[in-house]
Amino acid sequence: MINARRIIYKILYDVKYDKKYSNITINETFKNIDLDYEMRGFITYIVYGVLSNINYLDYFIKQYSDIAFSKISKKAKLILEMAFFEIIFMNSSVNYASVNENVKLVKKYDNRAKSFVNAVLRKFTSDENNINIAKNYEFSDVKEDVKYILTRYSVSEYIAQRLLDNYKIEFTQELLRSMADTPDIFIRGNRLKTDIYDLKTNLQKLGNKFDIIDEENMIVSLKNFKDISKNDMYKKGLFSVQDYASMKTVLVLSPKSYEDVLDICAAPGGKSVFMAELMENKGSITSLDISSKKLKLLEEQTKRLGIDIIKTYVNDATIYKSEYKNKFDKVLCDVPCSGIGILRRKPEIRYKKFEDIQNIIDVQKQILKNASLYLKKDGILVYSTCTLGKEENSDVISEFLDKNGNFELLSQNEYYPHIDSTDGFFICKMRKNGND
Structure with a gap:
């Protein structure tokens, strides 16, 4: 008999502690285990729910634990997070079952902690008022804005600070609330x-x-x-x-039949194939990516969709290729980024500290520089990210335009889940008015 909570636990452990990607881990799990649609939905809901609310859940676990939070084992902590999520965010009728099922789980994975986990869960569920408070808690005792945001909305200190540096607190809260919803x-x-x-x-x-x-x-x-x-x-x-925001990137570029187009960071290929469709499969698309494995996904898509104008090449976009100089009518430059705009799709990003953020920005600038050199005179360049905030978006563009007087800014926009019903995205369109 399939034990759903064991599956959930294994997925969460892999993502939280072994730093695997949630979407890939879930998909691989479902490939290897025969589960019906409802069971997969239940597992996915809890996995994403726990990952999207870890700081929130930990706040309450600390309230009901008699030992220091730092001394709770990783396995026991994870099982408590699973249980608290079910009790707080799912129907209250599962409380009794949740306690018993998660105590069974801790017996299997961390037997020494079973009495502790049982005590914490019994203490929390002993009074329905405890659960009602946790469901609607406003964290008024957390006074400092950054700490409030990271606790209430379960993000790292870096993400909380960055969002507050870019947006008002009310906007930040609306944004993060929407990022807890299923897209x-x-x-x-x-x-x-x-x-x-x-x-x-x-x-x-x-x-x-x-x-x-x-x-x-x-x-x-x-x-x-x-x-x-x-x-x-x-x-x-x-x-x-x-996602619609990703499609908007291609619509802003607006490739036409018989044009030569470059997708400089193409994998897994959704934008490349959309461009080919808009071009009516006439012209040429060069799709580059550093990952050969991901480019194979793109090649599979072209076969499924009946597209034959895309040529794929493994390539490091930070390294200049002289053979591409002034070659393309249009270039799409969808660069690697911090991914803050897609927290609802990849909730593990919520807790990243981004100590390497300057390296990420340096890579973006180098790729943009190379992309600009590959563009013909009067060509169109679109720069995009799936992140939010000026650091990787408007600041990068401002510096680029300051250094490249032959480029003209045509448009730049950010898109937000709570306003546009899309992923968080930045799209900038520029025209090259002359070669260097």
């Missing part, structure tokens, strides 16, 4: 194989509730979509899954 699913019809009418008809047959976001580009949002990768429409290449 909508966005799909895009493949214009090489279908049209908006057939796409709508097929979705209606499946019984999916959906909203058309952009009819011309066949962009649709859904609340859920069971087993997308197993869906016949998906297998036939009738649509792709991609």
Whole structure:
């Protein structure tokens, strides 16, 4: 018999302590274990819920623990976080089951801590008022803004400080609240194989509730979509899954048929294939990435979608390639970044200290510099990140424009989950008015 909590525990342990990626770990787990849709949903919900609320949960674990938090074993701490999440954020009817099931879990993984874990959980659940307070706690006892943000919304001190440096506290709270929500699913019809009418008809047959976001580009949002990768429409290449903000990046670049386009940091390839679709599979797209494994994912997508104008190359974008000088009509420069805009998709990012942030910014600047040299005169360059704040976005662009008078700023925008219903994103569009 499958024990869901053991699966949850193993995934969380791998992500929290072995520093694995949550989405990859979940997907690999589901490939190896035969689980129905509801069970996968239950596991995913708790995994993402715990990872998105660790600081919040730890605050209350400390209140009910008789020993110092630093002395609690890693395994016991994780099991307590799982239990507190279920009790606080899920239906109260699971409280008794949650206590018993998680005590069984600690017996298996850290038997010495079973009495301690049992005592903490019994103490917390002994009075329903304890749970009600935890569900709606405002942390009014946490006075300092950075500490309040990192405790209430479960982010690292670096992220809390950075957001408060860039935005007002009210905006920061709204932003982080939205990053605890499950994101909508966005799909895009493949214009090489279908049209908006057939796409709508097929979705209606499946019984999916959906909203058309952009009819011309066949962009649709859904609340859920069971087993997308197993869906016949998906297998036939009738649509792709991609966040709307990521699609906006390509729409801002606006590639046309017969143009030569460069995607300088392409993997896993969603932007490259969207560009090919907009170009009606006519022209040329050069897709570069440092990861050969990720480029294979892109190549698989091109086969599924019926695209043959994309050529992939393993490449370090920080190293200048003279053969690309003044070669491309348009360049997409979606650089590596801190990922603060995608906390709801990769909640493990919440706790990163980013001691290497200057190295990340230096890489961004070097890639942007190289990308600018690959662009033809009168060409269009789009720089984008899935992060928020001026440090990796407008500051990078301002410095670039100061050093490159032949580039003209056409637009730059940040997108936010609570305002735009997308991932957090920055997109900047520039024109090259002359060669160096």
